[in-house]
Amino acid sequence: xxxxxxxAAAAAVLSGALGxxxxxxxxxxxxxxxGAGQARLGASATPSASASASASAxxxxPAPAAGPASALPRAGAPGKAPTLAPGPGGLTPVxxxxxxxxEKTVALTFDADMTSDxxxxxxxxxxxxxxxLIDTLRALKVPSTVFMTGRWAEEYPDQAKAIGTDPNFEIAxxxxxxxxxxxxxxxxxxxxxxAARADVDRAFDAFRKAGAVNTVPYFRFPGGCYDDQALRAxxxxxxxxxxxxxxxxxxxxxDPDAVAEQVLAGVKPGSxxxxxxxxxAAPVTEEAIRTIVPELRKRGYRxxxxxxxxxx
Numbered sequence: 001x002x003x004x005x006x007x008a009a010a011a012a013v014l015s016g017a018l019g020x021x022x023x024x025x026x027x028x029x030x031x032x033x034x035g036a037g038q039a040r041l042g043a044s045a046t047p048s049a050s051a052s053a054s055a056s057a058x059x060x061x062p063a064p065a066a067g068p069a070s071a072l073p074r075a076g077a078p079g080k081a082p083t084l085a086p087g088p089g090g091l092t093p094v095x096x097x098x099x100x101x102x103e104k105t106v107a108l109t110f111d112a113d114m115t116s117d118x119x120x121x122x123x124x125x126x127x128x129x130x131x132x133l134i135d136t137l138r139a140l141k142v143p144s145t146v147f148m149t150g151r152w153a154e155e156y157p158d159q160a161k162a163i164g165t166d167p168n169f170e171i172a173x174x175x176x177x178x179x180x181x182x183x184x185x186x187x188x189x190x191x192x193x194x195a196a197r198a199d200v201d202r203a204f205d206a207f208r209k210a211g212a213v214n215t216v217p218y219f220r221f222p223g224g225c226y227d228d229q230a231l232r233a234x235x236x237x238x239x240x241x242x243x244x245x246x247x248x249x250x251x252x253x254x255d256p257d258a259v260a261e262q263v264l265a266g267v268k269p270g271s272x273x274x275x276x277x278x279x280x281a282a283p284v285t286e287e288a289i290r291t292i293v294p295e296l297r298k299r300g301y302r303x304x305x306x307x308x309x310x311x312x
Contacts, residue, residue, distance in 0.1 A: 076208020078217035081170070082311040083240045092219075092231040097245040098270030100312045104301045106267050107309040108137075108292075109145045109172075109244065110277040110285075111220065114152040116177035122155050127279040129156045133286040134163060134277070140293050144169055145306040146277060147220040147242070150176030150199075150206030157210040164212020170305050172218035172242065176202040181233070185225035193233035200237050216307055218242045242306055244274040248288075251276055256287035263292050267301070272309060 084093035098105060114128040122128055129152075137144050146163055148171050153160040164171045175181075176199045180188035191199055200219060207215050219239040221230065226241065234241070246266035250259045263273055275289075276282035293303070 075164075075211050075213050076204055076206075076215060078204065078215050078239070079170075079213070081216040081218075081307040083217055083238070084310070086235065087231070089232070090235045091228060092234040092237070092239060092241050094226075094231070094241045094243060095218075095272075095306075095310055096243045097272055098309045098312050101268070101270045103312065104269050104299070105304045105309060105312065106270075106296060106301050107145060107272045107304050107306050108142060108275060108289075109147060109220075109242070109272060109306060110275050111174055112146050112148040112152045112277040113174065113178055113281065114149050114155055114278075116151050116179070118151070119155070128152060128281075129159055130277045130279045130282070130286065131159060133289065134159070134169075136286050136289055138166070138168055140289070141168070142289075142293055142303045143305045143308075144303070145172055145216070145218070145242075146170070147172045147174040147218075148203070148207070149174045149178050150203030151178070153203075153206040153210045153212070160207065160210035160212050164207060164210065164214050167214065169214060170307060171207055171212050171215045172220065172306065173200055173203045173207075173215075173239065174220045175199050175222050176206060178222045180223055180225055181221050181230040182225040182227050185223040188223055188225075193229065196230065196233045197237060200234060200239065218306060240310070242272070244272045246271050246273040248273055248275045248285075250282045250285045250288060252281060253284050253288075256284040256291065259284060259288040260291040260295070263288070264295055267296060269301075270309065270312070272306065 084095055087093050110133070112129070114122070118126075118128065146169055148160065148163075160171070163169045177191070178188070179199070180186075180190045181196045183190040204215065217239045218241075219234065219237070220242050224243060231241065245268075246263060248259055249262040253259050263275075267273065275285055277285070296303075
């Protein structure tokens with residue numbers, strides 16, 4: 001594939017599958033959502049003005065995670081890691097990219113998605129896990145943050161424990177059910193405020209039951225959809241919401257070269273990349289990683305977890 005053709009393919013991935021990237025987090029919606037999904041991204045995934053102001057204004061004031069500093073790590077409990085200070089009115093803060101934008105650091109994040117109603121599909125042989133991707137990240141020595149749903153941890157407890165006890169990784173919260181925290185959100189069922197808050201706790205509890213220790217107080221909204229009401233509902237959870245500035249386009253992609261080019265074209269110093277750790281919904285991610293990692297290292301980039309990126 002020529003360079004121009006690859007660029008065209010990468011553009012097609014972004015415009016035609018951006019909705020799939022986000023809706024595909026749960027596996028509930030397919031690539032046919034592309035156009036509508038892209039239109040909704042601006043309305044649903046972008047915080048309100050007050051939330052945006054909160055993120056930028058507070059980015060210079062990281063605060064320690066809640067909990068006694070002297071306590072030993074407890075499986076499934078959010079570990080000690082940088083968080084951002086609450087926004088106006090105590091709104092949950094939002095992090096998208098490092099404040100320090102000159103150091104060549106980049107965080108690769110992987111959504112381990114499974115919705116609360118996909119158990120029958122898993123029982124039927126569909127793979128929502130991707131152990132080969134995790135093995136490749138280990139082999140390449142790439143520190144990474146996995147945003148895991150509680151339902152995924154229940155389905156794959158051994159893998160959740162292996163990831164959550166490996167110092168190369170940290171596990172962040174991607175909800176329990178992968179239902180939406182704001183409506184509309186790519187056709188996902190929507191939780192009200194009380195149910196949304198309980199969903200976050202239920203996910204952390206699933207990590208604890210699986211034996212994961214390296215958990216951090218970060219949360220990624222299903223579909224990337226949120227507003228002030230969603231940020232207010234999570235305010236007592238003491239988490240920092242984590243979005244991204246680089247969309248990989250790996251959901252439902254079939255060409256790993258196009259995914260790699262999409263990431264390589266978008267990464268800047270301090271970037272945060274969203275990818276997926278789900279074989280059925282993102283089958284070429286592992287292959288794309290084998291191109292992305294050495295190329296970014298050749299360009300002088302250093303891979304970090306979200307906790308390190310947030311602390312810079």
